[in-house]
Amino acid sequence: MKKVIVAVLALAILGVGTVALIRSRATPEPVTSTYFLMDTVLTIKTTGGDAAAINDHLHELALQVDAMTSYYQASSETSRLNASAGKGPIPVSEEYANLLRTALSVELTGGETTFDICVSPVSSLWGFTTKEFRIPSRAEIASALVYSQPDQLVVSGTSAQLKNPRARIDLGGIAKGYSLDVMEAYLRTVSPQPSQVIVDFGGNLLLYSAGRKTDWKVGIRDPRGDGIIGYVVSGDAFVATSGDYQRFFEKDGTRYCHIIDPSTGYPARLNQSATVITTLEPMHGAMGDALGKVFFCSDASRQQELYEETSKQGVVGVVLVNAAGARSTLGPITLVSTSDQ
């Protein structure tokens, strides 16, 4: 009798174990694709659905946004607008006009200008457009700042104008986030639905799931050391990070990062990184991308005010590491520290 029980028990363990393993193998493997565009890398990891085709289509959508917004492609709407600076309004597409309006609305957030697509003449002085880095003189910065203000750009219906002949716009601080908006809109319509899609576009994440996952663990990169400082738990969202640790140059022991504070014309120095989480709603990818720069350029008290204002517009939470390396969060999120990362 006992032998029979033992045999049955052993068979049961083997059986259940094997079935569990087969089932775990049956869940579709994610398909990860990597593309290079917009001077950065686009990594897409899709699980379920027609994953490889979805990845390629998302890349195609990003290429279309690049073709519309690029500072470098002569045929883009940005280049046409820049080429007509000082020559009166030109017609632009409705999509482009909407993107410009989103940029302008972030610029007006909170009053003080800490995001400005018109600051590109100053960024160019520092060499961030050509990658021939240099420290411009105070006089150079002061004179460029005059025509690098947000009021240089006037958008009316489907026409846009740059007032000063030397004014230039660069949508590099919002185009990647906007690409995620376009991708998210497409993903909603795909059939069959993929179970999960993670898009990483040069510091901007799109977390999308068919089942509206609520427990994504998003690691926050340690701005100075290896690995992560911890993670936050989020639902489906856009997650935009601005940091001083990837694009910068150093001269005489000072770090000059690529994010120029439009109010001073100098690289922002108050923070090491700012991560802004926004809800999956239209234009929130673009808004989060731009707001990342706003939080990055602001001090702690301004950040608190900004959060109170933007939390009504879809900002879920913000993770901050200030210049001294102190970590903090704004909103109903918790940074869970990982000791060994």
Place this chain on the structure above:
Amino acid sequence: MKHSDRITAVVLIVAVALVAILAFLVHGTQGRTAVVRVDGQTVRTVDLTSTRAESMTIQGVLGPVDIATDGRGAIRVTHATCPDQVCVHTAPAKSPGEQIICVPNHLVIVIEGNRSDIDALAQ
């Protein structure tokens, strides 16, 4: 302990061990290899379990990229001819999913395997 009890114990332990071995064979070990890709094509895989530091030069789209392991499970770009040096500034990669990217060279170093602790990295 009776003789039959001992048999019972042995049979059950063997059953559990078989499942464990099967699980290992199916899923294998993960996260100990760095894969170097240029334009999406794998050009090198690097064993990160080796305790010997290793250096290599990979030909990128723009020019040579020098890569080194530290013998303690991490890999980094030590030298590249790209203008922005973002790859050289990137901290060493060691955990599954971590990447080092050189855009001008279309080069990606990624640590293979799924990390169990996070789904995505904000950086």
